[in-house]
Amino acid sequence: MKAAPSLGLIGLILVLTVVWDLFISPEMRITGKFFTARNLGNIFRQNSEYGLLAVGMTFVILSGGIDLSVGSLLAFSSVLTASMIERQPLAGPGYALLVVALGLAGAAALGLGNGLMVVLGRLQPFIATLAMMSIARGFAFLWTRGRGIDLLGDEPKLFEFLGSDLGPIPVPAILFLGSVLCSLLVLHRTRLGRFIYAIGSNEAAARLSGVPVGKIKVLVYTICGFLCGVAAMTYTARNYAGRPDDGLGFELDAIAAVVIGGTNLMGGRGGVGGTLIGALIIGVLNNVLGIRGVDPNLQRVLKGAIIVAAVLLQRERKSD
Amino acid sequence: MAKRLLTFLALGLLLVFSCSEPQKQKSKEQKAVSSEEDLTTLAFKNRYIVGFSQCTFEDPWRINMNKEMEKEAGQHMELKLVIANGENRNAKQVADIENFLVMGVNILIVSPRESAPLTPVVEKAYSAGKPVIILDRKIDSNKYTIFIGASNLEIGREAGKYLAEKMGGKGNIVEIEGILGATPTQERSQGFHEIIDSYPGIKVVYKQPGDYKRSPALKVMENALSAYDRIDAVYAHNDEMMIGAYLAAKAAKREKGMLFVGIDGQKEAVDMIRQGLLSATFVYPNGAKEAILYALMIAQGKSVPKEVRLPTTRVTRDEALDYSGF
Numbered sequence: 001m002k003a004a005p006s007l008g009l010i011g012l013i014l015v016l017t018v019v020w021d022l023f024i025s026p027e028m029r030i031t032g033k034f035f036t037a038r039n040l041g042n043i044f045r046q047n048s049e050y051g052l053l054a055v056g057m058t059f060v061i062l063s064g065g066i067d068l069s070v071g072s073l074l075a076f077s078s079v080l081t082a083s084m085i086e087r088q089p090l091a092g093p094g095y096a097l098l099v100v101a102l103g104l105a106g107a108a109a110l111g112l113g114n115g116l117m118v119v120l121g122r123l124q125p126f127i128a129t130l131a132m133m134s135i136a137r138g139f140a141f142l143w144t145r146g147r148g149i150d151l152l153g154d155e156p157k158l159f160e161f162l163g164s165d166l167g168p169i170p171v172p173a174i175l176f177l178g179s180v181l182c183s184l185l186v187l188h189r190t191r192l193g194r195f196i197y198a199i200g201s202n203e204a205a206a207r208l209s210g211v212p213v214g215k216i217k218v219l220v221y222t223i224c225g226f227l228c229g230v231a232a233m234t235y236t237a238r239n240y241a242g243r244p245d246d247g248l249g250f251e252l253d254a255i256a257a258v259v260i261g262g263t264n265l266m267g268g269r270g271g272v273g274g275t276l277i278g279a280l281i282i283g284v285l286n287n288v289l290g291i292r293g294v295d296p297n298l299q300r301v302l303k304g305a306i307i308v309a310a311v312l313l314q315r316e317r318k319s320d
Numbered sequence: 321m322a323k324r325l326l327t328f329l330a331l332g333l334l335l336v337f338s339c340s341e342p343q344k345q346k347s348k349e350q351k352a353v354s355s356e357e358d359l360t361t362l363a364f365k366n367r368y369i370v371g372f373s374q375c376t377f378e379d380p381w382r383i384n385m386n387k388e389m390e391k392e393a394g395q396h397m398e399l400k401l402v403i404a405n406g407e408n409r410n411a412k413q414v415a416d417i418e419n420f421l422v423m424g425v426n427i428l429i430v431s432p433r434e435s436a437p438l439t440p441v442v443e444k445a446y447s448a449g450k451p452v453i454i455l456d457r458k459i460d461s462n463k464y465t466i467f468i469g470a471s472n473l474e475i476g477r478e479a480g481k482y483l484a485e486k487m488g489g490k491g492n493i494v495e496i497e498g499i500l501g502a503t504p505t506q507e508r509s510q511g512f513h514e515i516i517d518s519y520p521g522i523k524v525v526y527k528q529p530g531d532y533k534r535s536p537a538l539k540v541m542e543n544a545l546s547a548y549d550r551i552d553a554v555y556a557h558n559d560e561m562m563i564g565a566y567l568a569a570k571a572a573k574r575e576k577g578m579l580f581v582g583i584d585g586q587k588e589a590v591d592m593i594r595q596g597l598l599s600a601t602f603v604y605p606n607g608a609k610e611a612i613l614y615a616l617m618i619a620q621g622k623s624v625p626k627e628v629r630l631p632t633t634r635v636t637r638d639e640a641l642d643y644s645g646f
Contacts, residue, residue, distance in 0.1 A: 036546060038545075039543075045542065046539045146378040152591075152592065164571065165571070235535070241534055245533075246535060290528060291546065
């Protein structure tokens, strides 16, 4: 289990939290609150969006690429979906399903665009997705003429469901964990998965051994786009709105989750299990620091330190 | 071969773009000349050209400001209003103002993106004898004719008074701040605490930034709800964040009886206040109408005060019913 040290890190954060509450600021003793079902739900509820983006990012990074456009794709898909709902607020569940399908298809199409730029245009993934980051954001602004779309009171029940809870379990968490499970299957139980690892480790060798490198790469970016679409659905449902300036900087959180999870930025090594843990570390950290009222600027410093710590921990493990 | 073709194509495109740029400028100059002609003909008809340099068109509050200004100007035949979009860049806004000076507008209205970078060009215009109305944000100099703006400090105080009264002097408050370090954030918090901190029974138990956006505010409120069993009121530095906090409380089924107070007067928030879902918002006035009225007074040669502070309007379920938001 490559991600084991990271798992240890979550434990460390929790121990520090308890110590903090017992000794440093006993008057704010709300440790008990941290371990409630409601708060556990919060951690998943709030980080499923990043998590979904990070799962897509894992595919791309494993194949040796990078996708900087995920935040913009989320915004694009979100305003696309919100605008369709706004047009027909009273339509039935069939329309809601259609809207979700189109929202997902829109994001996947832009992901496909990324893939085509990388494979047919032979652009470096950094450049291609940087361009897409700007293009998708621009589309989102053009589509809404700069103004956000509000769905307060308009959201169809079926769509609202995507942002709500199923019993004690948040639906976004189900989607996130579901995507992790599917990705585990794809990456470790299918030929596609083996091809992705092969391309990430040595693209030339993969090509020579008959791996359809181009096709697989296009598919990888499309999968990433699709998962951005899934994230956009829960995001839109939760916020009852689509805003063209949403998701700014999300690509960095997604990359951070992947890297903390132990996936090599050069490709070929790592996996989606690590990404799940990476996303959870960021989530637990945000939550713990948040409920304790730690100065928001200090929070940023600590988050940066945790990223370095996580990566260092993994490196020691590797040299063993 | 294909590569060479591509290079040619790229070069061709570059050529087209580089040609179109000066053409644009030329047409601008032509416009400038023709508007000067307009000016002389207009001057005979006693019409004044008012140039409004708006810092950005991308913000609903600013879009509404433009609309209200156009509406007010439309009612005064002696004024002609021209609006320039600063595109959220200081350099663009400075260029807009310089263009207005070349065009020879009679009165300049400026709503600066930032104080310091806009100061020199405004000073230049004022020193050249042009009346300048500064809207919303100040510049770092007193070389302007009149400043019109609201006071965030005062709005913060009003929100504090309202909540203190509604809470009966006791209870727990969650404060959701705007962008940390921004002046409005500091003042909206400072004014609020001036009032609230004098009530020993009221405690701000949770205070985190939501960046003036809905989604981060929703997350802040989710955490606050799981950390505190008792939350009586939410004070958000703008309406968008108040809505986010409400959505979080509603999802946790704890919104009943909770007070929600915001700032701005956004349409969606006002609608929800009228439905009784949210408690109050304090309108952050844009001063568009006042700017035109003072421009008119300046045009008529009347003297105007150096500073006009706009009062806020409190919107609740049964107050300010004629206000519908933006």
